[in-house]
Amino acid sequence: MGSINLERHRLARGRLARVRVALVCGLMALLVQAGARAGQDGVVNPFEGDAAARRAGAALYDTRCAECHGADAKGISGPDLTALWEVGTSDARVFETIRLGRPGSIMPSSSAPDDEIWAVVAYLKGISTVLPVEFVTGDADRGREIFGSMCVRCHRVNGRGGHLGPDLSRVTRTRSRVRLTQAIREPSASVAVGYRTVTLTLRDGRQIRGVKKREDVFSLQLVDTDERLQGYLRADLASVRDVAESLMPVFGSDRLSDGDLDDLLRFLASASEADAAP
Ligand code: HEC
Ligand code: HEC
Numbered sequence: 001m002g003s004i005n006l007e008r009h010r011l012a013r014g015r016l017a018r019v020r021v022a023l024v025c026g027l028m029a030l031l032v033q034a035g036a037r038a039g040q041d042g043v044v045n046p047f048e049g050d051a052a053a054r055r056a057g058a059a060l061y062d063t064r065c066a067e068c069h070g071a072d073a074k075g076i077s078g079p080d081l082t083a084l085w086e087v088g089t090s091d092a093r094v095f096e097t098i099r100l101g102r103p104g105s106i107m108p109s110s111s112a113p114d115d116e117i118w119a120v121v122a123y124l125k126g127i128s129t130v131l132p133v134e135f136v137t138g139d140a141d142r143g144r145e146i147f148g149s150m151c152v153r154c155h156r157v158n159g160r161g162g163h164l165g166p167d168l169s170r171v172t173r174t175r176s177r178v179r180l181t182q183a184i185r186e187p188s189a190s191v192a193v194g195y196r197t198v199t200l201t202l203r204d205g206r207q208i209r210g211v212k213k214r215e216d217v218f219s220l221q222l223v224d225t226d227e228r229l230q231g232y233l234r235a236d237l238a239s240v241r242d243v244a245e246s247l248m249p250v251f252g253s254d255r256l257s258d259g260d261l262d263d264l265l266r267f268l269a270s271a272s273e274a275d276a277a278p
Pocket of ligand 1: 061064065066067068069077078079081094097098102105106107108110120
């Protein structure tokens with residue numbers, strides 16, 4: 001009697017275990033599907049750009065992930081997590097990896113609430129290099145050198161450089177690759193607002209060139225080619241001539257190869273990231 005009961009009990013337990021396995025598999029499949037859909041629909045992190053959530057995410061990261069991925073997320077036994085976005089992953093895909101883990105590796109799955117996972121994703125994205133795809137080619141270090149030798153005289157990046165041309169720290173965020181290539185290869189094709197060239201002739205015949213900053217009926221201000229901000233009264237000027245050409249030299253492929261240009265744009269794009277970091 002007792003043994004039969006036991007047998008039935010064992011059968012029931014087996015069935016229960018099978019049901020549980022089926023349930024878990026179903027759930028996993030649903031999660032995978034949801035993840036894939038999230039990837040396709042470009043689901044946005046509810047904490048995108050949220051500084052408080054990033055701080056919370058940092059604390060969660062330290063306790064749950066740092067032992068494998070490193071305190072700086074540059075990787076130990078687990079891979080570097082700071083270059084994921086740079087190579088084109090999405091927030092949703094990182095979320096899904098953290099949720100499901102990597103079966104067959106030591107990367108664990110997580111049963112944490114969605115909010116906590118999104119906070120970790122926000123933290124990781126905040127410390128990551130995130131380059132728009134169009135700027136991922138090229139070598140940023142070479143680009144920095146080229147910038148230092150050819151451009152820094154007239155342009156600032158992150159607080160360093162000259163003032164004759166516009167600050168380029170964030171230029172890859174507001175201009176496309178095509179537009180930037182044109183600005184460098186043929187500067188006069190379209191001159192940046194606030195940097196139009198002007199030539200002044202003083203009453204004594206001296207000529208001064210620069211970019212016009214401000215003018216009214218009585219006076220005019222410009223930054224001359226030695227980068228000095230100068231003000232003149234119109235009464236002291238023999239003539240004021242607006243010039244269509246840019247003061248920026250032309251960088252044709254003889255001076256700057258396509259490879260150099262690639263490196264330069266990559267440098268500007270990474271600088272724009274550094275600039276965005278707090
Ligand atoms: C016990 C070690 C360990 C822990 C803890 C761990 N990971 Fe991992 N993680 C790994 C390993 C190993 C891999 C690589 C797995 C593989 O072979 O694809 C990985 C992969 C990843 C990936 C995919 C990287 C890629 O290149 O696609 C992400 C994202 C990730 N982990 C995030 C996290 C986060 C966030 C946490 C904390 C919530 C965490 N991991 C905790 C070891 C770990
Ligand atoms: C002699 C000074 C000078 C040098 C050297 C110079 N530029 Fe310029 N640059 C300017 C001026 C002035 C402008 C604004 C007029 C214009 O748009 O052409 C400008 C504009 C630009 C713009 C357009 C910015 C915008 O907001 O549209 C880009 C991009 C640029 N420069 C990149 C470079 C790069 C890269 C180099 C080095 C290879 C460089 N410049 C070298 C003076 C210079």
